[in-house]
Amino acid sequence: MFSPKFDELVQALRTLPSVGPKSAQRMALNLVMKNKIQAEILANALHNAVNSIRSCQKCHSLTEQDVCDICLSIERDDGLMCVVESPADVMAIEQTGSFRGKYYVLGGHLSPLDGIGPDDIGIPALMARLRQGTVQEVILATNATVEGQATAHYLLEACKHLPVKLTRIAQGVPQGGELEYVDSHTLGQAMHHRLQFK
Amino acid sequence: MFSPKFDELVQALRTLPSVGPKSAQRMALNLVMKNKIQAEILANALHNAVNSIRSCQKCHSLTEQDVCDICLSIERDDGLMCVVESPADVMAIEQTGSFRGKYYVLGGHLSPLDGIGPDDIGIPALMARLRQGTVQEVILATNATVEGQATAHYLLEACKHLPVKLTRIAQGVPQGGELEYVDSHTLGQAMHHRLQFK
Ligand SMILES: [Zn+2]
Ligand SMILES: [Zn+2]
Numbered sequence: 001m002f003s004p005k006f007d008e009l010v011q012a013l014r015t016l017p018s019v020g021p022k023s024a025q026r027m028a029l030n031l032v033m034k035n036k037i038q039a040e041i042l043a044n045a046l047h048n049a050v051n052s053i054r055s056c057q058k059c060h061s062l063t064e065q066d067v068c069d070i071c072l073s074i075e076r077d078d079g080l081m082c083v084v085e086s087p088a089d090v091m092a093i094e095q096t097g098s099f100r101g102k103y104y105v106l107g108g109h110l111s112p113l114d115g116i117g118p119d120d121i122g123i124p125a126l127m128a129r130l131r132q133g134t135v136q137e138v139i140l141a142t143n144a145t146v147e148g149q150a151t152a153h154y155l156l157e158a159c160k161h162l163p164v165k166l167t168r169i170a171q172g173v174p175q176g177g178e179l180e181y182v183d184s185h186t187l188g189q190a191m192h193h194r195l196q197f198k
Numbered sequence: 199m200f201s202p203k204f205d206e207l208v209q210a211l212r213t214l215p216s217v218g219p220k221s222a223q224r225m226a227l228n229l230v231m232k233n234k235i236q237a238e239i240l241a242n243a244l245h246n247a248v249n250s251i252r253s254c255q256k257c258h259s260l261t262e263q264d265v266c267d268i269c270l271s272i273e274r275d276d277g278l279m280c281v282v283e284s285p286a287d288v289m290a291i292e293q294t295g296s297f298r299g300k301y302y303v304l305g306g307h308l309s310p311l312d313g314i315g316p317d318d319i320g321i322p323a324l325m326a327r328l329r330q331g332t333v334q335e336v337i338l339a340t341n342a343t344v345e346g347q348a349t350a351h352y353l354l355e356a357c358k359h360l361p362v363k364l365t366r367i368a369q370g371v372p373q374g375g376e377l378e379y380v381d382s383h384t385l386g387q388a389m390h391h392r393l394q395f396k
Contacts (some may be wrong), residue, residue: 001289002260005247012243015236016211016225023216025376028247029286030215032260036248038213045210046241049203049226050234063228091199108276127384181223 001025006032045173060122062087070094070103077101079136083126084110085143085157088180093141097190102140104129109147110154121151123158130162137165139191141177199223258303258320260285268292268301275299277334281324281340281353283307286378291339294386299337304329307345308352319349321356328360335363337389341376342377 001005006028013024031039055061056068063069070076070090080101085091090103107119118124130138140155142148150166159166169191199205204226211222216305229237253259261267268274268288278299282288285366288301297348304319316322338353350366357364367389 001274001292002266002285003251003260004260005243005250006260010249012236012240013214015233015240016219018224026286027214029284031244032247032251033285035213038210039244039248042210043241043244045203045207046229046237046244049207049230050237052203053201053230061226062204064201064203068200077205086227087200087231087242088224091223091227094199108266118380124242137246 025087026117028084031079047126056105059103060087060107061090061103075100077162078134081130081135082139082141083149084141085148086180089141089143090184092180092182092184093191096184096191098188098191099139101137105144109145109151111147113164116159118154119176123155126155127162130159130164133163137167140166140168145178200378235239244272254303257288257301258285258305259288259301273298274331278337279333279335280330280337280339282339283346283349284378287341290378290380290382290385291389294382294389296389297337297385301374304340307340307343307349309345315358316352324353325356325360328357328362332359333362335365338364338366339389343376 001010009028009031010021010024013019013027014021016024019027025028031042052064054064056066056071058064058067058071061068061070063195065072077100080099081104082093082101083104083106084093085106085108090105093099093103094146104126106126108116109123110116110118129135138155138159140152142151142184155165156167157169168185199335207226207229208219208222211217212219213223214222215316217225222369229240238283251260253261254261254264255271256265258269259266265268273296274384275301278297280299281302281304285303286301291297291301302320302324303322304324306314306319308316309317310316321390327333336353336357338350340349347373354364354392367385
């Protein structure tokens with residue numbers, strides 16, 4: 001509208017989740033007119049973040065190190081592992097303050113129609129880790145969607161012969177809901193009232 | 199949460215208008231996990247925009263040049279001037295496609311309690327321009343808020359002795375509404391049915 005660079009900024013802002021054309025224009029105007037310093041801070045933060053943040057080698061959550069702070073923590077229970085679909089779920093569970101174990105991030109869920117099988121979501125590496133014997137309980141905290149449930153059930157089958165307790169977060173997560181959108185209290189309750197699978 | 203640079207990105211995203219803590223986290227995750235290239239594009243767009251976009255010397259809208267494309271256009275009517283509070287209003291009116299004149303952006307409205315008087319919103323320069331005699335009609339398109347109305351009335355008084363027609367956008371703008379949030383059709387109607395003041 002005002003200039004090519006303004007339009008480029010609007011287009012770039014539109015790639016953010018749930019930002020429509022009107023919001024993108026409003027953001028661009030606000031940044032250009034009132035928040036030039038904030039705009040530079042945001043530009044630098046974006047640049048730094050995408051160049052420093054990577055996958056934790058152990059749990060596949062996000063970190064700036066090789067292994068994340070949660071994996072490295074000696075204050076958290078190595079015997080308790082929460083398996084989730086994405087780093088967004090780690091964030092959501094951490095914000096409940098109700099979990100003091102470790103995580104394993106699958107990076108997705110089983111989806112045979114899309115050709116996504118166990119190997120694509122790190123299940124062999126998870127199984128190898130469970131076979132080491134440190135983990136006593138695995139909390140299956142995949143989403144309560146059809147795919148999340150199927151993934152949990154696949155893991156239940158895969159762990160049948162391992163000496164680990166398997167639980168599934170249960171109470172409170174609404175049917176069809178995705179963890180990262182559930183409020184902290186409900187999710188905390190779901191962690192607390194998890195049902196034992198095996 | 200995941201790392202200092204992730205938190206910095208979340209904080210920077212929160213400075214965008216109507217982005218709360220949850221949205222900022224979602225945006226940051228999305229950028230870091232799925233849209234690294236888009237994140238760099240956004241970072242560059244922000245940097246370029248704040249460093250290139252400035253105020254048009256003639257109308258005070260936004261431009262990358264000294265004088266904006268609308269002011270320079272020979273296809274637009276120099277005799278018709280629309281006075282608005284901000285570049286966001288220029289954008290909103292341009293999007294109606296119902297105006298082919300020029301603009302003058304005040305950059306605010308009169309607000310005696312905040313110490314904002316005529317000099318602070320470029321009214322002397324506007325008067326000087328009107329005295330040159332090119333402009334035949336001034337459309338007062340300040341917001342339909344108390345301050346916007348007061349600013350329009352101040353301009354009406356100030357132009358009393360000048361040989362220009364003064365109109366005020368009227369029909370369709372809801373009471374207390376701000377132009378940049380009004381839908382295009384309503385705003386187009388308001389431009390079309392403007393009432394003559396003088
Ligand atoms: Zn980790
Ligand atoms: Zn201009």
